[in-house]
Amino acid sequence: MGRYLKLLWIQLRSSMLLALQYRWDFLVDGAISLFSAVAAVAPLYVVFHNRDSIAGWTAPEALLVSGWFILLDAIIDGAISPSLNSVVDHIRQGTLDFVLLKPADAQFLVSTARFQPWKLTNGIGALAVFIYSFRQMGRTPELLGAFTSVGLLGISTVLLYSLWILTVSAAFYVVKMDNLSYLFTSIFDAARWPATVFKGVVRVIFTFVIPLALMTTYPAQALLGRLEGTTVLFSLVGTAAFAAFARVVWLRSIAKYTSASG
Amino acid sequence: MSLRTTARALPTMAKIGFAEAVAYRAEMLVWMLSTTMPLVMLSLWSAVAKDAPVGRFGQAEFTTYYLLMFIVRQLTGAWAAWQMNHEVRTGALSQRLLRPISPIASYAMENLAALPLRSMVAVPMAAIALFVVGPSTLAPGKFWALVPLALAGGWTITFLFNIAIGALSLYTESSLKIMEIYFTLFAVFSGYLIPVELFPGWLHGAVEWLPFRFQVGLPVELVTNAHSWDEALRLVGIQWAWVVAMAVGTGLLWKNGLKRYAAYGG
Numbered sequence: 001m002g003r004y005l006k007l008l009w010i011q012l013r014s015s016m017l018l019a020l021q022y023r024w025d026f027l028v029d030g031a032i033s034l035f036s037a038v039a040a041v042a043p044l045y046v047v048f049h050n051r052d053s054i055a056g057w058t059a060p061e062a063l064l065v066s067g068w069f070i071l072l073d074a075i076i077d078g079a080i081s082p083s084l085n086s087v088v089d090h091i092r093q094g095t096l097d098f099v100l101l102k103p104a105d106a107q108f109l110v111s112t113a114r115f116q117p118w119k120l121t122n123g124i125g126a127l128a129v130f131i132y133s134f135r136q137m138g139r140t141p142e143l144l145g146a147f148t149s150v151g152l153l154g155i156s157t158v159l160l161y162s163l164w165i166l167t168v169s170a171a172f173y174v175v176k177m178d179n180l181s182y183l184f185t186s187i188f189d190a191a192r193w194p195a196t197v198f199k200g201v202v203r204v205i206f207t208f209v210i211p212l213a214l215m216t217t218y219p220a221q222a223l224l225g226r227l228e229g230t231t232v233l234f235s236l237v238g239t240a241a242f243a244a245f246a247r248v249v250w251l252r253s254i255a256k257y258t259s260a261s262g
Numbered sequence: 263m264s265l266r267t268t269a270r271a272l273p274t275m276a277k278i279g280f281a282e283a284v285a286y287r288a289e290m291l292v293w294m295l296s297t298t299m300p301l302v303m304l305s306l307w308s309a310v311a312k313d314a315p316v317g318r319f320g321q322a323e324f325t326t327y328y329l330l331m332f333i334v335r336q337l338t339g340a341w342a343a344w345q346m347n348h349e350v351r352t353g354a355l356s357q358r359l360l361r362p363i364s365p366i367a368s369y370a371m372e373n374l375a376a377l378p379l380r381s382m383v384a385v386p387m388a389a390i391a392l393f394v395v396g397p398s399t400l401a402p403g404k405f406w407a408l409v410p411l412a413l414a415g416g417w418t419i420t421f422l423f424n425i426a427i428g429a430l431s432l433y434t435e436s437s438l439k440i441m442e443i444y445f446t447l448f449a450v451f452s453g454y455l456i457p458v459e460l461f462p463g464w465l466h467g468a469v470e471w472l473p474f475r476f477q478v479g480l481p482v483e484l485v486t487n488a489h490s491w492d493e494a495l496r497l498v499g500i501q502w503a504w505v506v507a508m509a510v511g512t513g514l515l516w517k518n519g520l521k522r523y524a525a526y527g528g
């Protein structure tokens with residue numbers, strides 16, 4: 001365990017050094033994230049321009065969901081996708097061999113290979129959205145709810161990471177996949193809306209198959225003091241099962257890896 | 263690189279492109295899954311329009327709009343920007359440059375040749391659904407005559423955007439970040455996520471002056487009674503003005519960028 005903590009520290013430090021080398025990225029990423037935060041809210045603006053509330057969500061309440069969306073997007077861009085994108089490259093070029101040769105768990109190594117600390121500045125945008133929407137509602141978040149939502153943030157990070165591992169595992173079977181991350185983000189895009197707005201099949205998919213509801217809707221509901229304890233419990237159990245499933249799929253996929261050209 | 267050699271090579275390039283699309287069919291499936299956003303938006307707007315219509319959009323109108331949007335997106339797809347970024351970074355662009363045909367023509371053929379396969383799955387599926395919804399929400403026949411023109415224009419604008427962004431990778435090492443920005447703008451302003459006529463005042467004004475709406479929005483608007491005949495003609499005219507303007511701009515960007523190409527890697 002101690003060895004892995006030390007490894008994590010080493011990997012983090014090298015990413016930090018790399019990030020310091022590309023200091024201008026801080027400005028570029030900052031500008032891009034500000035822009036995408038505004039763009040994330042634009043569709044919401046259009047929808048609520050036509051209606052006061054949708055499926056029980058008022059505009060500021062739905063904005064809260066968007067805030068969580070922006071925050072999770074920052075976590076994906078900063079901590080999850082850079083590493084896992086490089087796995088896809090490794091698989092394609094056959095350089096994954098070098099990772100597999102190292103005397104540590106391969107999933108750990110590839111998942112911590114790269115971080116982009118500048119991306120985490122998006123979190124500030126999310127905070128601004130939270131503050132704005134609570135001011136609009138003229139209230140403060142429930143204290144217990146705030147704690148729950150932070151816990152849910154942890155859960156959804158694990159969930160997102162597991163989803164990413166599953167997506168990357170697909171790259172072992174279908175090698176040419178420049179746009180895996182594109183697929184991931186375009187599906188995750190739906191998380192900017194409160195999940196209860198959707199109906200029928202789409203809703204079932206977003207609650208159970210790709211649990212977007214858990215990632216953005218539940219934390220927002222927790223802040224509003226509307227989330228039931230049992231839901232949190234189910235989320236916890238479900239996420240644990242999901243993570244275990246992703247681990248099994250990863251192990252099976254990597255067993256299939258036959259190395260490419262070189 | 264005369265026009266005649268290019269024309270002679272086109273059928274072969276189309277064949278190669280088609281064969282590639284068949285070989286990488288799994289990738290195609292992934293791409294199709296990533297274009298299901300209109301169906302998600304349909305689910306959302308259906309909930310909104312359940313009690314009362316939004317503008318002139320009831321549930322039936324929304325269903326027609328988003329199913330058509332799904333089809334049009336399949337038919338106007340281009341992804342040359344990703345190819346170009348990859349080829350510039352790895353130096354694979356050199357091979358393309360050695361051929362006696364403009365790389366832009368070869369990208370165009372590769373992208374176009376995959377369309378039959380892409381639409382083979384999507385179009386029948388959506389067409390059946392459209393038939394179930396009923397033809398009452400569709401525009402009269404003469405508007406359909408404009409559709410091929412609008413689709414061709416829409417594809418060309420999308421393709422030129424791809425080439426322009428791909429050419430930017432010749433100036434910076436990678437233009438994938440710009441691609442992200444482009445896609446965000448596209449999603450909001452093209453009618454892909456939300457029909458542009460539902461935009462409130464000033465946002466609607468912005469749409470009028472941007473090219474995105476002409477990529478996928480216009481073909482769908484034409485057949486869903488969004489415009490009068492005169493307005494439709496005017497919009498198709500503006501669309502093709504964009505095609506010409508973008509072709510000139512992209513050509514310059516590509517020509518100047520190529521001078522900076524260093525063919526790293528290899």
